[in-house]
Amino acid sequence: MAEYPIPKSAVIFEEEIKKSRFITYLQHTEGLSEARAFWEKIKLTHPQARHHCWATVAGNPEDSLQFGFSDDGEPAGTAGKPMLNALQGSGVGEISAVIVRYFGGVLLGTGGLVxxxxxxxxxxxxxxxTEIKIERIAFRLDCDYGQWGWVQLLCEKYQIAILSQDFQVQIHLMLGISEKMIEPFSLELTEKSAGKLMLQPLEEGE
Structure with a gap:
């Protein structure tokens, strides 16, 4: 999946269930380290709460390596996993949920907690x-100043992000291109430049 929805802004939802207060926080988090930082931030915000349960789909919603969750002291399987299931069902990526629970003295049972x-x-x-995120692959492209005008127009046509530009003897560009646009953009680039301009895949570490 090269395109998927991500959170546009944060959300807080609060409810009371059998005297326990549940506060749900949703936020955009890109990567597991950001997701864990968000969890820690909420824990510091509510130091008196009994539980701070957490789940995340921290990247592409189809990438299970970016999933994570914690029951944070609730019985195993009653908090983090049900939260993760809800996030997965939404199809939203780069999202974390933290639910803060202030215990009200009434046990909910495992089914009630789930x-x-x-x-x-x-x-x-x-x-x-939400807003749509387009995953892009980075390429280098070097062009002459006389080609710069139509290269810019071509980038607009194929919704290509110009990640950086360096004006030296030639213009050195870093482009972010969605997977489905790589082939048509390359073909038109070759055609317009009579074979002189070529996309260069980035080497690992560049």
Whole structure:
């Protein structure tokens, strides 16, 4: 999946279930380290809460290596996994959910906990605004000043992000191109430049 929705802004949803207070936080987080930092931030915000349960789809929603969750002291399988299931069901990527629970003295039972944590994320997702992220692959392109005008127009035509530009003897460009645009862009680039301009894949570490 080269395109998928990501959160546009943060969401907070609060409800009370059998005297326990549940506060759900949703936020855009890119990568597991950002997701864990968000979790730690919420824990510091609510130091008196009994539980700070967490789940994340920290990258492409189809990339299971970017999934994570924690029950944070709730019975195993009753919090983090139901929260993750709700996030996965939404199809949204680069998203984290933290649910803070202030215990009200009434036990909910395992079924009640699963419903509460899954529902908290589901309710928060209804309030979430999203935008589409297009995954792009980075390429280098060197062109002459006389070619710069039509190269810019070509980038606009194929929705290519110009990540950096360096004006030296030639113009050195770093381009971000979505997978489906690589072939048509390359073909038109070759055609317009009579075979003189070629996309260069970035070497590892560049």
């Amino acid at each position: 419903r509460a944590y899954n529902s908290g994320v589901q309710q928060a997702l209804k309030l979430l605004e």
